[in-house]
Amino acid sequence: AQSVTQLDSQVPVFEEAPVELRCNYSSSVSVYLFWYVQYPNQGLQLLLKYLSGSTLVKGINGFEAEFNKSQTSFHLRKPSVHISDTAEYFCAVILSGGSYIPTFGRGTSLIVHP
Amino acid sequence: DGGITQSPKYLFRKEGQNVTLSCEQNLNHDAMYWYRQDPGQGLRLIYYSQIVNDFQKGDIAEGYSVSREKKESFPLTVTSAQKNPTAFYLCASSIDSGISYNEQFFGPGTRLTVL
Numbered sequence: 001a002q003s004v005t006q007l008d009s010q011v012p013v014f015e016e017a018p019v020e021l022r023c024n025y026s027s028s029v030s031v032y033l034f035w036y037v038q039y040p041n042q043g044l045q046l047l048l049k050y051l052s053g054s055t056l057v058k059g060i061n062g063f064e065a066e067f068n069k070s071q072t073s074f075h076l077r078k079p080s081v082h083i084s085d086t087a088e089y090f091c092a093v094i095l096s097g098g099s100y101i102p103t104f105g106r107g108t109s110l111i112v113h114p
Numbered sequence: 115d116g117g118i119t120q121s122p123k124y125l126f127r128k129e130g131q132n133v134t135l136s137c138e139q140n141l142n143h144d145a146m147y148w149y150r151q152d153p154g155q156g157l158r159l160i161y162y163s164q165i166v167n168d169f170q171k172g173d174i175a176e177g178y179s180v181s182r183e184k185k186e187s188f189p190l191t192v193t194s195a196q197k198n199p200t201a202f203y204l205c206a207s208s209i210d211s212g213i214s215y216n217e218q219f220f221g222p223g224t225r226l227t228v229l
Contacts, residue, residue, distance in 0.1 A: 009154065043118075043220030044157075044206055051215050055136040090156065094215060100145070100208070101172075102218065106156040 002027040006105035014075030021076040030096035033074040118221035137205035146188035
């Protein structure tokens with residue numbers, strides 16, 4: 001069974017600073033990787049996904065993530081954050097050829113200070 | 115506009131009562147899911163359904179029940195057997211349950227509080 005670890009439960013950062021939210025997974029087979037964002041009292045929406053091909057994936061709102069197979073990581077980055085990026089971010093993994101049900105990490109709360 | 119709707123947004127229940135949370139989608143998705151979200155615990159899968167009239171238990175199905183009589187609807191009943199039902203409930207759907215790489219689309223959620 002796969003697992004997903006989001007190493008930081010909370011990441012405080014100042015506006016216009018860069019940010020990295022970390023995600024590691026455990027799996028011996030190929031995976032599909034996703035990052036979702038959840039604004040307060042709302043559902044999740046997809047930020048970006050990695051299915052195959054280029055390991056650098058660009059998503060909405062200026063976010064990007066890099067798939068690193070050797071380190072089993074899929075860290076999310078943004079070069080300059082805005083107050084409006086304050087939200088909960090979830091990493092999710094689906095095993096290739098396995099169950100289509102994603103495994104979610106516990107989430108990272110990004111708090112952007114003015 | 116296509117999407118997923120959940121109702122009500124807020125729900126209050128007395129102990130011992132059953133309540134039903136609504137989830138409707140007009141995306142023509144085959145698969146639908148129910149998750150429970152508690153602070154610091156991420157999303158935990160309650161039930162999921164791949165096709166009409168069929169559904170499977172997720173990781174925390176005890177105290178919950180579902181039905182899938184129509185493709186677009188997947189209501190969740192929180193029964194009195196659920197010991198700690200206060201939580202945020204999210205419904206999701208995806209295009210084709212047989213293709214493993216499809217992302218999920220989420221509804222806005224229902225916050226259930228037991229008084």
